[in-house]
Amino acid sequence: MSSDRTAGGPRREYERVADALRHEIEGGDIAAGAQLPTHAELVDRFDVSRATVQKAIKALEGKGYVESAQGRGVFARDWRKSAVAAHANGTAADTARASGIELDDAIAEAFEAEHVTIDAYCLTAESLNAAIVQQVKRIIRGEIRPSSINLRLLLPRTDIRLAVPRNVEDPDDERPMERLDSLSVAHIRALRNLENLAGQGAVPEVKVEVRLVPVTPLHKLYLINGDLALDAMYVVTDNVINVDDATIKIHDVLGVGAKLYPQPRERVELSQEWFDSLWTRLAKPV
Secondary structure (H helix, E strand, C coil), X not given: CCCCEECCEECCHHHHHXXXXXXXXHHCXXXXXXXXXXXXXXXXXXXXXXXXXXXXXXXXXXXXXXXXXXCCEEEECCHHHHHHHHHHHCCHHHHHHHHCECHHHHHXXXXXXXXXXXXXXXXXXXXXXXXXXXXXXXXXXXXCCCCEEEEEEEEECCCCXXXXXXXXXXXXXXXXXXXXXXXXXXXXXXXXXXXXXXXXXXXXXXXXXXXXXXXXXCEEEEEECCCEEEEEECEEEEEEEEXXXXXXXXXXXXXXCCCEEECCHHHHHHXXXXXXXXXXXXXXXX
């Protein structure tokens, strides 16, 4: 994969694809109204995944360079008119921050790098586990082959009373915390299976570290490959669960499927320092 870099840090793969296509549109190699190569052709040309191509196309759409026609393909637009409209309506970066990013897409792109690093702070790691499972399948199929994977996972301690989850009618009920512990243990075990890739020879170096911190997470944070920080707020809600053959109502948080928002580049380093401070000073290894 490409190791191109920009002044702001390592350039992500979809940016490389989007930049190449943008230059062709601006230079007239792809005329306004002309159809772009198919997704499959772009995958072969740039040696990236379909998800990366889709993200590149989406970025170009956001900047007004292309438009998608259902069932027909993707077509170049008159970029000069689009640039004027974009200036009038705000920057593409503002649009991206407003629309959010799916974790699955971000992790898929991250695993196309030679060296994959992920620092995650969350409640159970359910979303992260689901996203990484898909990348393990891609590695096994030979679609991607990173040289190293380094995952640091920061979860809350479950042997203390957290603000959530909690029984609405009986705050002293320990069953919601016991349920959280079971969920966390299951996802930790699944993520540790990443290390099997090294034993199988699929990835030369794999390291998974998990630490627990005495804090109730009210937001999730993912620091990816040193240049991307995604976060989302947990929304506290009421949820009905079954435990010990009984139905109880608990204060819970919505996290799975939540939209993540990229932080400005100047905040990525600050978020990394924040994560490292919890990791080194408050968290304990599992």
